[in-house]
Amino acid sequence: MSGGLDSSVAAALLLEEGYDVRGVMMRFPVYTTGRGNSCCSQEAEESAYQVSKKLGISLEISDCVENFNEKVVGYFCQEYSKGRTPNPCAVCNRSLKFDFLLKKAADMGVDFLATGHYARIEQDKFGVCFLKNGIDKWKDQSYFLFLLKSHQLSKIKFPLGNYRKEEIKKMAGELGLEVHDRPESQEICFVKDDYREFLKEMVDMGKFTINKDIFKPGDIVTKSGKKVGRHQGIASYTVGQRRGLGAYNRPVYVIRIDAVENRVVIGSDEDLYLKNLSVNNLNWLDRKSLESPEEFKVKIRYRHKAAPALVSPKGPDGVELVFRDAQRAITPGQAAVFYKGDILSGGGWID
Missing domain, CATH: 2.30.30.280 (Adenine nucleotide alpha hydrolases-like domains)
Incomplete structure (x- = not known):
């Protein structure tokens, strides 16, 4: 639970399906230069409590401040220190929203972890689970989930994956959830538009390596x-x-x-267009590794339209990628995510 629209409606949909739903909210740090109305705020916690009360489910707050600082903010600062543009949402999803919460679910004796992400998990006739994009192409968040592990997919549910955002907003209104009029959360929940000021605050704190x-x-x-x-x-x-x-x-x-x-x-502007790039620290979901050159559709940032590219193995944990058509502003530090149709095959970090 985040106190926002999507997780609230996700919980309501699971209740309608007959699940015994328990809410867990992660408490993240709030910084001077952070967003006042983000998922990290006191207002968000109060909203989550109100939604849980309305739905008749329990809510537990898990203090993840130190974990978030170590796994997400530390990474964010280190990437900028290298002149790279970080992708903290993908790292947060891996380290906290899934690794941490799946462990917590197991400790609680709970069968599944559900979130409000716009993505889908489907199982084939052999029981193998695949991560797929959400049907709402504009809201699809599978790009940020490429670091999930294949063995985790059978324990995860995405109730919103087969809905469009407008449908979710309508459901929230019909359920009387006050969150339906709140602004949507930003891509980076802990930083205002001027991330330079945030980095300066981190230097002043002396807590992170910058x-x-x-x-x-x-x-x-x-x-x-x-x-x-x-x-x-x-x-x-x-x-x-x-x-x-x-x-x-x-x-x-x-x-x-x-x-x-x-x-x-x-x-x-012409200089920004490139066909070739290297990708390292790969994570595959639909296979163990890439054995030979293969064509995928590849996204190089969240709002990028996936483009055809030939992906070839390079070393133990990397690939060389050649787009069919040159792509604009390929950015080191961002993720390159590989798709086969609507299935997310894997991804890695752009060098």
């Missing part, structure tokens, strides 16, 4: 290495960004971040 040089001014250079300006710290930039680069006689974009030399490399 390379302070990411706030140090450095050179803006062209792809040929020519110095054309100054930046105010690589923490403020990501691949594809246009703002904050200064005035030029043509549109320019960040095409690469060089954390070692503390440089931001700029180029044209």
Whole structure:
């Protein structure tokens, strides 16, 4: 339970199906520069209590502050320290929303873990479970679930996977759940729009390993290495960004971040389009490994339209990927997720 729309309706749907439902909410840290109305707030806890009372189910609050700091915020800070753009939602799903909660469910003697994600799990005639995208293509959240383990799927339920968002909103209203008018949660629940201020807060706390040089001014250079300006710290930039680069006689974009030399490399919009990339630290759900080159549809960020690509094994835990058509703003640190039709096959991290 998060106190929001989706988890609340998910619980209601399970009750309608006859399940004995118990609510668990994870308490995450709230930071000075964090979101005031996020899943991490006191308001969210109060909303979860009210929803649980309305549905007639129990609610337990699990303190996950230290776990969240270690597994999610620490990772977030380390990735920016390397000049990469992190994907904390996928890491949070793996480490907390599933690894932690599945263990908790087992300790409670509960058979299944259910969440409000827009995704599906289906079983074939041999009893093998597959992770599939949600039928609402705009809300589909399977991309953020690529780090799940195949053996976990039989213990997970996604009640919203076969519904569209508008249907869920309507159900919430019919059930009298006040959450149906609340704003939807953001992709990064613990950071305001200015993640640079959040990173500075983490430096001030002295709790996380952050390379302070990411706030140090450095050179803006062209792809040929020519110095054309100054930046105010690589923490403020990501691949594809246009703002904050200064005035030029043509549109320019960040095409690469060089954390070692503390440089931001700029180029044209055309320079952002690439066909090739490397992906490492793979996690496969529909197989043990990739044995030979194979074509998949691949997403390189949440709102990216999956595009055909040839994926070839490289080393013990990596692949080389060649898109049929060049893709814009391939960003190190983000996930590349592989699909076969509507089945999520696996994924890994872009180098």
